[in-house]
Structure formats: C-alpha cells, structure tokens
Amino acid sequence: MTSYVPVDTVGVASATPDEKQPWAELGLKDDEYQRIREILGRRPTQSELAMYSIMWSEHCSYKSSKVHLRQFGQKNPRTPRLLAGIGENAGVVAIDENIAVTFKVESHNHPSYVEPKQGAATGVGGIIRDIIAMGARPIAVMDSLRFGAIDHPDTARVLPGVVDGIGHYGNCVGLPNIGGETYFDPCYQGNPLVNALSVGVMPRSRLQSMQASGTGNVVILLGAKTGRDGIGGVSVLASATFSESGEDDARPSVQVGDPFTEKLLIEVCLELFDAQLVVGVQDLGGAGLTCALSETAAAGDGGMHVDLELVPLRAKGMEPHDILASESQERMLLIVDPAKAEEVLARAHRWGLLATAIGTVTDTGRLVVDFHGQTVVDVPPKSLADEGPVYNRPLAEPNDLGLIAVDRAETLPRPATDEEIRQTVLDMAASPNLCDKSWITEQYDSSVFGNTVLGTPHDAGVVRLDERTGVGIAISLDGNGRFARLDPYHGAQLALAEAYRNVAVTGATPIAVSDCLNFGSPEDPHVMWQFERAVTGIADGCQKLGIPVTGGNVSFYNQTGREAIHPTPVIGVLGVIEDVARRIPLGLGRTGDTIALIGT
Amino acid sequence: MSARVGVVTFPGSLDDRDAARAVYLAGGEPVALWHDDAQIHGVDAVFLPGGFSYGDALRCGAIARFSQVMDTVKAAAAQGMPVLGVCNGFQVLCESHLLPGALVRNAHLRYRNRPARLRVETTRTAWTNAFAPEAEIVLPAKHGEGRYVADEAVLDRLEGDGRVVFRYLDNPNGSMRDIAGVANEAGNVVGLMPHPEHAVEALTGPSTDGLGIVASVLAHLSEGASR
Amino acid sequence: MARVVVDVMLKSEILDPQGEAVLGALPRLGVTDVSSVRIGKRVEIEFDENARNVEEQSRVIADQLLANPVIESFAISIEGA
Amino acid sequence: MARVVVDVMLKSEILDPQGEAVLGALPRLGVTDVSSVRIGKRVEIEFDENARNVEEQSRVIADQLLANPVIESFAISIEGA
Numbered sequence: 001m002t003s004y005v006p007v008d009t010v011g012v013a014s015a016t017p018d019e020k021q022p023w024a025e026l027g028l029k030d031d032e033y034q035r036i037r038e039i040l041g042r043r044p045t046q047s048e049l050a051m052y053s054i055m056w057s058e059h060c061s062y063k064s065s066k067v068h069l070r071q072f073g074q075k076n077p078r079t080p081r082l083l084a085g086i087g088e089n090a091g092v093v094a095i096d097e098n099i100a101v102t103f104k105v106e107s108h109n110h111p112s113y114v115e116p117k118q119g120a121a122t123g124v125g126g127i128i129r130d131i132i133a134m135g136a137r138p139i140a141v142m143d144s145l146r147f148g149a150i151d152h153p154d155t156a157r158v159l160p161g162v163v164d165g166i167g168h169y170g171n172c173v174g175l176p177n178i179g180g181e182t183y184f185d186p187c188y189q190g191n192p193l194v195n196a197l198s199v200g201v202m203p204r205s206r207l208q209s210m211q212a213s214g215t216g217n218v219v220i221l222l223g224a225k226t227g228r229d230g231i232g233g234v235s236v237l238a239s240a241t242f243s244e245s246g247e248d249d250a251r252p253s254v255q256v257g258d259p260f261t262e263k264l265l266i267e268v269c270l271e272l273f274d275a276q277l278v279v280g281v282q283d284l285g286g287a288g289l290t291c292a293l294s295e296t297a298a299a300g301d302g303g304m305h306v307d308l309e310l311v312p313l314r315a316k317g318m319e320p321h322d323i324l325a326s327e328s329q330e331r332m333l334l335i336v337d338p339a340k341a342e343e344v345l346a347r348a349h350r351w352g353l354l355a356t357a358i359g360t361v362t363d364t365g366r367l368v369v370d371f372h373g374q375t376v377v378d379v380p381p382k383s384l385a386d387e388g389p390v391y392n393r394p395l396a397e398p399n400d401l402g403l404i405a406v407d408r409a410e411t412l413p414r415p416a417t418d419e420e421i422r423q424t425v426l427d428m429a430a431s432p433n434l435c436d437k438s439w440i441t442e443q444y445d446s447s448v449f450g451n452t453v454l455g456t457p458h459d460a461g462v463v464r465l466d467e468r469t470g471v472g473i474a475i476s477l478d479g480n481g482r483f484a485r486l487d488p489y490h491g492a493q494l495a496l497a498e499a500y501r502n503v504a505v506t507g508a509t510p511i512a513v514s515d516c517l518n519f520g521s522p523e524d525p526h527v528m529w530q531f532e533r534a535v536t537g538i539a540d541g542c543q544k545l546g547i548p549v550t551g552g553n554v555s556f557y558n559q560t561g562r563e564a565i566h567p568t569p570v571i572g573v574l575g576v577i578e579d580v581a582r583r584i585p586l587g588l589g590r591t592g593d594t595i596a597l598i599g600t
Numbered sequence: 601m602s603a604r605v606g607v608v609t610f611p612g613s614l615d616d617r618d619a620a621r622a623v624y625l626a627g628g629e630p631v632a633l634w635h636d637d638a639q640i641h642g643v644d645a646v647f648l649p650g651g652f653s654y655g656d657a658l659r660c661g662a663i664a665r666f667s668q669v670m671d672t673v674k675a676a677a678a679q680g681m682p683v684l685g686v687c688n689g690f691q692v693l694c695e696s697h698l699l700p701g702a703l704v705r706n707a708h709l710r711y712r713n714r715p716a717r718l719r720v721e722t723t724r725t726a727w728t729n730a731f732a733p734e735a736e737i738v739l740p741a742k743h744g745e746g747r748y749v750a751d752e753a754v755l756d757r758l759e760g761d762g763r764v765v766f767r768y769l770d771n772p773n774g775s776m777r778d779i780a781g782v783a784n785e786a787g788n789v790v791g792l793m794p795h796p797e798h799a800v801e802a803l804t805g806p807s808t809d810g811l812g813i814v815a816s817v818l819a820h821l822s823e824g825a826s827r
Numbered sequence: 828m829a830r831v832v833v834d835v836m837l838k839s840e841i842l843d844p845q846g847e848a849v850l851g852a853l854p855r856l857g858v859t860d861v862s863s864v865r866i867g868k869r870v871e872i873e874f875d876e877n878a879r880n881v882e883e884q885s886r887v888i889a890d891q892l893l894a895n896p897v898i899e900s901f902a903i904s905i906e907g908a
Numbered sequence: 909m910a911r912v913v914v915d916v917m918l919k920s921e922i923l924d925p926q927g928e929a930v931l932g933a934l935p936r937l938g939v940t941d942v943s944s945v946r947i948g949k950r951v952e953i954e955f956d957e958n959a960r961n962v963e964e965q966s967r968v969i970a971d972q973l974l975a976n977p978v979i980e981s982f983a984i985s986i987e988g989a
C-alpha cells in the first residue's frame with residue numbers, strides 16, 4: 001500500500017487562486033511573490049513556492065551581490081588559461097596542453113555554529129562535489145577558520161567540533177589538507193567562519209557541463225538517499241495532517257555528512273566521465289534537488305520531466321516539497337543518453353552506490369515535476385535559476401570608520417628595554433593568532449595521494465599533478481578581517497597580496513583567484529558599503545596583478561543580533577610550478593647563506 | 601621478471617594508488633585487485649592499503665573482512681604468500697584473524713598525523729628482511745584507531761616468538777608495549793600502522809624508508825624463486 | 828552501588844552513516860531480512876555506594892556531556908539502588 | 909516487525925580512554941560520586957515483518973560482525989516479535 005497525503009497540484013492551485021500561502025515565512029518579499037504569480041499566471045503550488053523561495057534566496061540568487069560581482073567579469077584580465085569561469089560550479093584553468101585544474105572556496109558558517117562537527121564536515125563535502133561536477137578528481141582541501149575569543153566557553157564547543165568535522169571528512173574521503181588559517185576575534189563569537197577550499201585536476205578533455213540537453217536523455221540521481229536533512233526552511237509548508245501525527249520526525253534537522261559515500265561518488269563519477277557516459281552533471285548542494293533540477297534544466301535548451309516518487313527516500317511521509325528542498329548530502333544529478341543508462345546504473349552498483357533514473361529531458365521548455373502522477377511543479381526553469389530578483393541595495397560608509405582609524409599603530413606604547421622587547425616577543429609567540437596551530441593541523445591527513453610536496457607549516461600548499469613532468473600547483477588561502485574592517489578596499493587587496501606572495505615564495509607563478517566573501521547583513525547599508533569596497537578592491541587588485549577571479553562564494557548575514565562580523569574576504573590564489581622538485585621550502589637554508597629583505 | 605604485488609581496493613580504500621606507486625618505485629609490478637573479485641590474478645604477494653574501508657563503520661576493517669577477495673587472501677596466506685596490511689589494511693588483517701590482537705581508539709582519543717620513529721625489531725619476515733637488524737626508520741603515522749591491544753599472554757607469545765616486527769620509539773597512540781606492527785607465526789603476514797607507501801620519495805615523504813619494506817618482499821620472492 | 832545505563836542514539840530523522848554501512852554488509856553474512864540498523868552509544872555509569880540523587884545526576888551527565896542535543900536523544904535506566 | 913538491540917561493550921580488562929575522559933570531566937559538572945564510566949555501542953536492528961530465526965540471525969550478526977571477540981563482549985535483547 002502506498003499512502004501519501006494529498007498534495008497541492010497545479011490543478012488545485014489554479015482552482016484555488018485565493019489560498020493563503022506562507023510566502024513571507026519562506027523569506028519572500030511581497031513583490032517577489034507577486035512576480036511568481038505573474039510568471040506562472042496563477043498562484044504557485046506548495047512545491048513551486050518552496051522552489052522559488054529557495055532559488056530566490058540570497059544564498060542561491062546572489063540578489064544583493066550580483067550587481068557588484070559583475071566587476072570581476074569586467075575587470076578580469078583575459079587569459080587563454082581560463083577554460084571555465086564565474087557562473088560555473090568552479091573555475092577551471094589550464095595548467096599545460098593536457099591538464100587543467102579547478103578550485104573553489106566556499107563557506108559553511110551558520111551550520112558550523114549550530115552543529116560544529118557536522119556543519120564543518122558537510123562544508124567540506126559540498127565543496128568537493130563542486131570540483132567533481134567540473135569533471136575533476138579532487139586532490140586536496142584547505143580550510144580558513146575564524147572563531148571567537150580562544151578562552152570563551154563556546155569556543156571550546158565550536159573549535160574542536162569544527163576541526164573534528166573537517167578532519168574526519170577530509171581524512172575519510174582521502175584528500176590531503178595542505179594548509180589554511182585559524183584566527184580568533186570576539187567578533188566571530190556568535191558567528192564563526194568555516195571556509196573550505198578544494199582543488200581538483202583533470203585532463204582538459206574531461207571538462208563537464210551542467211546542461212540537461214538532448215530530448216529523451218535520462219535524469220539520474222546518484223548517491224545517498226533523500227531524508228529530512230535541512231528542510232527547516234520549508235517546514236512551514238508541513239501539512240496539517242503531518243504535524244498532527246506529533247512525530248519528532250517532522251522537525252527540521254541537521255545534515256550529517258557521510259564521507260564514505262562521497263568517496264564512492266568521486267570514484268563512480270570519474271569512471272563515468274572517463275567512459276564518456278555522461279552528458280551533463282550537477283552536484284546537489286545546499287538547495288538540493290530544487291537547485292540541481294532547475295540549474296541543469298535552465299542550462300539546457302529544452303525542459304525536464306521528473307517523477308518525484310522515484311527518488312529513494314530515507315524518511316517516511318516526505319511530501320514533494322520536502323523532497324525538493326531536502327539538503328541530504330552526497331548526491332549528484334546526471335544527464336545520460338538512454339542507451340547508456342543501463343551501464344551507468346551498473347557501474348554505480350559495482351561500487352555499491354545507489355543510482356536511480358528519476359526523469360527525462362524534454363523539449364517543452366518547462367520543468368515539470370510529478371508526484372505519483374499528479375503534477376506539483378510546472379515552471380519555466382530559467383525563472384528559477386537565472387531570473388531571480390536583483391537588488392541594488394543602499395550603501396553607506398560606517399559612521400565609526402573615522403573613529404577607529406584614529407587609533408593608529410604609532411600611538412601604541414612601544415617596548416623600550418631589552419626586557420620589554422623580550423616579553424613582547426614571548427607574548428606574541430603565545431598569542432592565539434600567532435601560536436603554533438599543530439593541535440589543529442595534526443588532525444588532518446596531509447600526505448594521502450603521495451603528491452603533497454609542501455603542506456603545513458609552509459606558506460602555501462604545493463601539490464604535484466604529474467609524476468612524469470613534475471608539474472604542480474601551489475595554493476594559499478588568506479584573509480584579514482581586522483584590516484578589512486579598517487579599510488575594506490585595501491584590506492581585501494592585502495588578503496589578495498598575501499595569498500599571492502605566499503604562492504610566489506614557493507617558486508610558483510600565480511595564475512588564478514577564488515574568493516569567499518564573508519559579511520554581515522546586506523540589508524545594512526554599512527555592510528553593503530564594506531562589501532562593495534571589498535569587491536572593488538579585489539577586482540582592481542586582480543586587474544593589476546593580471547590574474548582572473550575564477551569563482552567564489554558570498555556569505556551574508558554573518559552577525560549576532562545587529563552586530564556584524566568584521567568584513568572578512570578570504571582569498572585563495574592558485575599558482576603553477578613547472579617542476580615541483582624546484583619548490584622553495586620555508587626556512588633559513590644553510591649556514592653562510594645571505595639573508596635579504598625585499599619589497600617595502 | 602619482476603614480482604607481481606596485488607594491491608586491493610575496498611570501497612573506501614584511499615592509499616591503493618600510493619601503495620601501487622611504492623611497489624613500482626621499489627621495482628615490483630603492482631596489480632590492482634578488487635574487493636568483490638575472489639580472483640587474485642596470479643600475484644606473488646598482496647598489499648592491503650590504508651584508508652577508511654566502508655567508512656570505518658562499527659570498527660575499522662570489520663566489514664572489509666567479509667569481502668570476496670579476503671577469502672582468497674586468507675587461503676593464499678596459509679600457503680605462505682606474503683601479505684602486508686598497512687593502517688586500515690592492518691586493521692583488516694586483525695579483524696580477519698590473520699594477525700592476533702586488535703587496533704582500538706588512540707589513548708588520546710584523536711586522529712593524529714605525525715611522522716613516527718620506529719625500530720625494526722625483526723628482519724626475519726617477508727617484509728623486513730632487507731633492513732639492518734634494529735634499524736631505526738621514520739614513516740608517517742596518521743590514524744585515530746591505531747592503539748594495538750591484545751591479552752598479556754598473546755603479547756608475551758608475540759615477544760617470545762620474535763613476532764613484534766616494528767616498535768614505536770615515541771609511542772603516539774598508547775599501543776601496548778609500543779607495538780607498531782606484528783607478524784603471523786610464519787612471518788609472511790605482517791601488519792603495521794604507519795605508512796611505508798608515504799615514505800618512498802624524498803620529495804613527498806619524511807624519509808624513503810618505506811621502500812625497504814617493498815624491497816624486502818621482492819627479495820623474499822626472488823629468493824624463493826631461485827631456491 | 829547504583830549502575831546507570833545511558834543509551835544515546837541519533838534522532839530518527841538524522842542520517843546514520845555507520846548504520847547504513849552495516850546494513851549494506853549484512854547480505855554478506857547471509858542476512859537479508861533486516862530493514863534498518865542504527866548505531867548509538869551505550870554508556871555504563873557506576874555511582875558510589877552512597878551516592879545521592881543518582882537519577883538527577885545521571886540526567887545532567889547525559890544531557891550536558893554524553894548526548895549532543897542537536898542530533899541525539901538519550902534514555903536513562905537505573906539498574907540497581 | 910522484530911526489533912533487536914545488541915549491546916557491545918569493551919571487555920573490562922581493555923582500557924576505555926573515552927570512558928576515562930568522561931569520568932575525568934564529571935567533576936566539572938559537579939558530579940563527584942561516580943566511580944567508573946564505560947562507553948560501548950548500542951546497535952538497534954529492525955527485522956522485516958516476516959523475518960524468521962530472528963534470534964539466531966541476530967546472534968550471527970553480533971558474533972561475527974558487531975563485536976570483535978578479542979576486545980568486546982555483547983548482549984542481545986529482542987524487543988518485539
């Protein structure tokens with residue numbers, strides 16, 4: 001017996017235009033809701049409402065940041081190395097005639113505060129899937145962390161959990177951690193930052209697309225079962241019938257990462273790409289099926305039909321909007337030629353991974369989702385993925401900027417005697433932001449794959465890509481919220497310059513940038529001003545340095561109450577080194593070597 | 601002809617490529633073996649690599665033990681085929697009862713990655729004959745569950761029979777009697793926690809001492825062949 | 828002496844990767860009619876002979892130390908008194 | 909549907925550092941009269957409605973997979989039938 005609660009279908013929606021809908025609770029503005037009604041020519045179904053609220057959220061639509069991020073495209077230097085840029089899952093740059101590399105940094109700040117271990121773990125898992133979706137084998141991870149005061153009791157909860165999560169996920173999925181940073185500042189007390197970077201390598205010919213193209217092609221869901229993970233946002237849609245059952249199952253819940261399944265996903269996807277069995281691929285990230293279906297359909301030239309009841313479920317009683325919104329981890333969406341679908345399923349099965357055909361590519365231009373034969377979604381996919389709202393929010397310089405600028409280094413007391421200098425050096429060495437980080441870094445595997453040439457404690461991680469030629473890459477991930485608080489334009493450039501230098505000192509040539517922009521609420525004009533300044537600083541800096549921004553991530557609403565964190569742009573710079581044997585390690589060399597200070 | 605060393609891939613194995621590289625760099629021929637295939641394709645020795653087979657669910661190595669290939673490996677080991685288990689591979693060997701004892705959570709409760717100094721306690725195994733007696737070597741140790749435990753009686757027997765193969769010089773995990781690796785009675789099956797396959801190139805490892813372990817088995821096999 | 832057992836399990840809606848992995852392995856043991864496996868912790872606490880408020884204290888320990896309320900729930904049973 | 913619970917505990921002679929760590933943390937919660945804490949696993953297995961030989965199968969699972977006899981012992985309890 002298959003029993004399921006009656007659902008809000010397209011037919012029902014057309015017949016009940018005046019039905020009250022919780023669009024405000026879902027985070028949509030009045031005019032946004034009206035636009036949805038215009039697009040559809042009727043009220044949205046519950047499932048459609050869930051999808052629009054997710055895709056038009058700040059997180060997915062970049063509605064507040066888009067107008068500023070355009071600068072990257074405008075100011076990016078042209079380079080033949082850039083094979084895929086902003087707008088893709090991750091930027092791809094050519095290393096030589098055969099090899100390309102893709103890398104990206106992404107935040108998982110809020111989940112890591114709620115449940116540090118799983119929040120951080122799923123952050124690592126998410127960025128790894130972005131790398132797979134480009135066609136690359138992930139080969140390393142890095143992490144940039146910000147916590148509150150080191151002696152605050154909540155830091156004792158958050159820090160070990162975050163480190164455990166990053167370590168557990170990265171170690172178990174088998175990626176060396178080649179560096180990162182850890183800073184403490186009270187402004188992050190209620191809002192720690194967990195930014196994770198992953199980098200992957202591929203033969204240039206293996207670059208994948210997210211297009212759902214080719215009418216009749218099969219849509220396959222690969223990986224974990226779908227559960228109630230992270231559907232908190234849409235829980236207001238829970239039908240009365242269901243909440244009455246009084247089960248604690250109805251509660252929104254935290255995503256838990258399963259690195260073992262992710263490892264299988266990597267191996268299966270790469271096998272499928274190599275065998276040329278895949279037409280299009282997209283990872284399932286924060287916005288789950290909603291995002292993957294609408295983005296692949298929007299990128300294609302036709303439409304898509306999905307039978308949602310075919311999605312393998314982990315929890316009982318899930319409604320269509322739950323399934324569409326679920327953030328269950330370790331899933332990928334594949335678009336496959338029907339003649340090859342059998343083989344795709346068989347290869348997944350050989351690795352013990354679930355793979356299920358859930359739909360087909362159509363030529364209708366619509367994304368149609370049925371649930372047990374009833375149509376619950378029928379929308380133009382571009383309206384979800386590409387045509388979300390765009391805001392040009394007001395900007396205002398923070399009032400206290402002049403005040404904090406008065407407090408200059410020159411006015412601080414200086415150590416005068418030998419004893420005072422000695423004490424200052426000791427204080428600095430013991431200060432949380434400068435002290436040895438090996439308590440953290442020892443919990444990370446750094447040598448799996450056998451290609452890590454430089455890792456912690458070096459300035460940048462260096463990884464060999466090709467054992468025959470010795471070609472490799474160097475990456476550094478840096479940010480400084482205190483500088484950016486004083487002057488977001490130059491603060492962001494300082495972060496860029498630091499990462500650039502860290503790459504250069506290993507002997508590598510910097511070629512590309514990825515960034516993660518951690519800021520407070522975009523609805524606060526002061527924050528928005530900081531954001532605009534920082535983006536402009538990065539775009540100008542990259543133009544001067546001659547390296548493009550290839551992708552990144554924006555994280556807004558990092559604040560506790562009305563108190564925003566320091567604006568914290570974190571910059572990853574990637575460099576190429578022709579022969580890793582010639583890398584330059586940290587340290588003072590040999591007795592008798594000359595020491596020179598260069599620069600200003 | 602160089603000896604063929606099979607490297608098993610379980611779902612969740614991570615160091616299979618690295619183990620193959622170590623075999624290759626030491627002059628052997630690596631052969632990929634699959635957990636679900638009972639065939640071991642005529643290999644002369646087997647390397648069970650590190651990783652997190654089956655996500656280390658329940659206990660490390662507990663599920664991998666039931667794979668098709670392990671039945672064959674067990675039978676071959678009984679016939680004297682050299683078998684090496686590293687890290688997760690060591691855990692699989694203990695779970696499969698090919699080696700005594702068990703590997704449990706580190707005493708300090710964390711995963712820790714640090715180069716480990718070891719003493720080679722016996723050169724009378726298939727995997728250590730190329731080392732000088734009591735050689736001190738450095739291999740990366742990185743695990744959360746590497747504390748070797750066994751009954752006192754078992755430990756005494758291991759010591760008495762010279763089956764403690766590697767001992768930590770700075771015990772990183774609380775292993776009983778500082779044991780880092782042990783052998784079966786015949787000396788053909790050896791398990792150790794630290795990673796020889798991550799110490800095969802000066803460029804990427806803390807040493808190249810790991811090569812000695814593969815070199816040992818190659819020497820052992822060619823000796824057998826010439827006998 | 829009172830012996831208290833605290834069982835800590837992941838909440839039912841939370842993914843249990845360990846349980847899934849074990850479930851997947853059962854067919855190899857010839858077991859095919861199991862539908863779910865969940866793995867949690869069992870904590871055995873021994874209180875001193877003349878300890879007081881054993882139940883209350885156990886609740887504090889379970890709530891603050893043994894279980895992570897975001898993802899886990901617990902049950903306490905007191906075996907002796 | 910039968911629900912089986914298998915409790916797996918480290919043998920008493922095996923050091924349980926996790927239990928020790930919890931024991932050591934108790935005074936900070938104001939709990940001072942606990943003499944020992946041991947942490948093991950609780951495995952909940954759900955058999956299909958018409959599964960047979962549930963007890964026998966559970967024993968096989970526990971004995972061969974859930975517990976490692978070198979370090980652990982187990983107890984089985986069957987909750988429904």
Ligand SMILES: Nc1ncnc2c1ncn2[C@@H]1O[C@H](COP(=O)(O)OP(=O)(O)O)[C@@H](O)[C@H]1O
Pocket residue numbers: 142143144145177178179180181182433434435437440441455456457458459460
């Ligand atoms: N969270 C982290 N993850 C990985 N590596 C880290 C992390 N924090 C610090 N590191 C590494 O530790 C080393 C020292 O870090 P840090 O004290 O920030 O030095 P520096 O000021 O030279 O960047 C660097 O190699 C850095 O990559």
